[in-house]
Amino acid sequence: MTSWKTAYRSLYYEGAPEPPDPILVKGKTALLVIDVQNTYFERPDRASLSGAERARYDAWTPFHERMAGTVMPTIQRLLQRFRDGGLEVIYARIACQTGDGRDRSLSQKKPGWNDLLLPKDEHASQIPASIAPKPDEIVVIKTTDSALTGTNLRLTLTNIGISHVICCGVFTDQCVASTVRSLADESFDVIVVEDACAAGDHALHLKELEIMNMIYCHVMSADELIGYLP
Template sequence: MSNWKTAFRSLYYQNAPEPPDPALGRDKVALLVIDVQNTYLERPDIATLHGRDLDAYHAWDGFHTRMHGLVLPTIARLLARFRAGGLEVLFARIACQTLDGRDRSLSQKMPGWNNLLLPRDSDAARIVPAIAPVGDEIVVTKTTDSALTGTNLRLILHNLGVSQVICTGIFTDQCVSSTVRSLADESFEVIVIEDACAAASDDLHRKELEIINMIYCHVMSADELLGYLPA
């Protein structure tokens, strides 16, 4: 039966040996929730849409079904477990410091879908209420795809003593992947929770997991991760 040690393998790693069980340390591990913000879960009134706009609406049905039916409940479950165990929880979000977005990186100014204007105090930029930070949980604000490149997250993790980062959020093939790669390049141990992430389509989600698995991170389910967390 397939498990995280054999699943999501690209051609590069088809015959690689199975990785060892992770040794997650109470003072070393942290959960990172990436870009689960109001703007990505908002939808226009379908009754007002026609033609190409209606087609575009339905193209995102799978993403919204996955987010509400799987990803948000899974992230909430992980948050509850980390909080109950006194383990570190951090959030990253996209938001610009200026009202016109002139401080955004090039990747967030490109024409089309990625060209989002999310001033830091806008409701659209806020983290979805169902999984919002509590207490003094740290939120870093970025104008880049990678949460490590565009913030002081590297310094924060270092100061917290964290070397093992559990990544969740959206989008698997964009900001999640960029963050994972940056963390791996800085020699953090990274685990991506496949049922706590989503891309625009399931195909993009699964393909990106195959690309990053076994080199930049290990990919596992929430249930598999929970079996390794410190008691």
């Protein structure tokens, strides 16, 4: 099995020295679950769809299979390990404060797939029960791609003494990537858990990991990460 120290390398980092082992300390390490919400699990009955709609439905099937078979079980495993170890668990979710979404950022108002109208109290914007926050776990609400830019998350992380942020969720090439870059720019040490993330297309998932790795974060599997947790 290829080690995280040599995997997901872009042209920029071919031949670069292997990174050192991370030092993850209780009280300074947090898990951040990004945008895993009911809206991304709800699908219409395929039989009710037209030809073009069925083609789009089928194009998204691999994403849903990865979420059900890999990502959600991995997130559940990470949550259990962090909670058992007394480590911080934080969630970010997309949700607007208004019913018509007028408070959303421009990227969430543009026509097309990213036109997200998720009022904060509606079912679609909620975190699924299978990974729901426990009492006293922090949840930030955002109308931006980056969980840092659109919330008080940076201040919160600083207030509770976090230096290492472990990121997972959806979508690898959008809100996960945007959050990772923001965290890196604020000098947080970031790890992305590969098998706890997904993009709409798996090729985009893999390419985004390669783009982010070694500069904005380090990319690991859940097994590799857990080996470093206190």
